[in-house]
Amino acid sequence: MSGSTYNTKQKQLIKSVMTDNKDKQLTCEEIADLLKNMGTPVGKTTVYRFLEKLTENGEVRKFIGINGKSTSFQLIDKELKCEEHLHLRCTECGKLFHLGCEFMNGVGEHIQKHHRFRIDNSKTVILGLCENCQ
Amino acid sequence: MSGSTYNTKQKQLIKSVMTDNKDKQLTCEEIADLLKNMGTPVGKTTVYRFLEKLTENGEVRKFIGINGKSTSFQLIDKELKCEEHLHLRCTECGKLFHLGCEFMNGVGEHIQKHHRFRIDNSKTVILGLCENCQ
DNA sequence: CTAGTTGCAAAGAGTTTGCATGGCG
DNA sequence: CGCCATGCAAACTCTTTGCAACTAG
Numbered sequence: 001m002s003g004s005t006y007n008t009k010q011k012q013l014i015k016s017v018m019t020d021n022k023d024k025q026l027t028c029e030e031i032a033d034l035l036k037n038m039g040t041p042v043g044k045t046t047v048y049r050f051l052e053k054l055t056e057n058g059e060v061r062k063f064i065g066i067n068g069k070s071t072s073f074q075l076i077d078k079e080l081k082c083e084e085h086l087h088l089r090c091t092e093c094g095k096l097f098h099l100g101c102e103f104m105n106g107v108g109e110h111i112q113k114h115h116r117f118r119i120d121n122s123k124t125v126i127l128g129l130c131e132n133c134q
Numbered sequence: 135m136s137g138s139t140y141n142t143k144q145k146q147l148i149k150s151v152m153t154d155n156k157d158k159q160l161t162c163e164e165i166a167d168l169l170k171n172m173g174t175p176v177g178k179t180t181v182y183r184f185l186e187k188l189t190e191n192g193e194v195r196k197f198i199g200i201n202g203k204s205t206s207f208q209l210i211d212k213e214l215k216c217e218e219h220l221h222l223r224c225t226e227c228g229k230l231f232h233l234g235c236e237f238m239n240g241v242g243e244h245i246q247k248h249h250r251f252r253i254d255n256s257k258t259v260i261l262g263l264c265e266n267c268q
Numbered sequence: 269c270t271a272g273t274t275g276c277a278a279a280g281a282g283t284t285t286g287c288a289t290g291g292c293g
Numbered sequence: 294c295g296c297c298a299t300g301c302a303a304a305c306t307c308t309t310t311g312c313a314a315c316t317a318g
Binding site: 138140144177183 | 297298
């Protein structure tokens with residue numbers, strides 16, 4: 001993206017793990033472990049560095065302190081236009097849900113108009129329990 | 135609370151700092167520094183331990199990875215009944231706003247009914263920019 | 269060849285734990 | 294006096310940085 005970058009085997013491997021797990025959040029450690037178990041180990045430092053870059057590029061979403069401890073990451077599905085809606089995350093199973101509906105679109109407007117606050121959809125994660133985990 | 139506790143000078147001091155700063159979030163380090171500057175130093179370990187306890191008791195709200203780095207804490211104003219509404223937090227100035235209005239109360243219902251998801255008001259923090267910081 | 273990339277080892281930051289001392293009730 | 298609390302130092306975990314070897318273009 002910005003500046004020049006080389007397309008290395010490590011980057012491809014990390015991206016493929018993120019794609020294979022696009023329904024959940026993974027920590028850098030988990031990503032490194034998965035790659036090691038696949039017989040294609042990638043240095044943990046490289047994983048940290050590349051995920052930071054993917055986050056900056058908007059290809060990945062970063063979750064800080066939401067799970068037990070470590071920062072975790074999840075691939076952003078570009079087709080879902082996630083910038084345009086809020087997200088629900090189940091604190092029990094970790095699943096992410098997209099709140100793209102008419103009613104919820106009105107919430108942003110309400111908060112801007114009546115509370116004079118502009119929600120940042122990319123940073124906000126609404127926490128709670130999904131149907132299965134309730 | 136749970137089990138027996140002694141009312142020590144350190145606990146009183148920490149609580150008074152939280153009360154004096156109930157409009158903002160403080161890290162354990164900041165709390166310890168404030169107390170040191172007041173001439174009544176309290177060990178950092180004690181601050182960590184007591185804030186963890188206050189969080190468990192529901193007297194304080196814990197913010198993980200929302201600011202730059204460290205975990206921070208803010209006193210919960212019992213009179214505001216914060217369990218009953220969502221909160222907005224300005225990513226710029228750190229101010230916390232309470233979303234207790236008719237319209238927003240309907241949001242929880244909508245999400246339960248139409249998305250089959252139960253929001254956890256105590257864990258959720260909606261991020262964005264307040265009027266002053268926009 | 270040149271600049272970006274990798275990954276080990278070491279440094280850092282934040283937080284937790286062990287343990288002997290001290291204080292509340 | 295007994296039990297909880299305190300706080301120093303050390304351990305720990307997660308993440309970042311320095312640096313020499315390596316590799317894509």
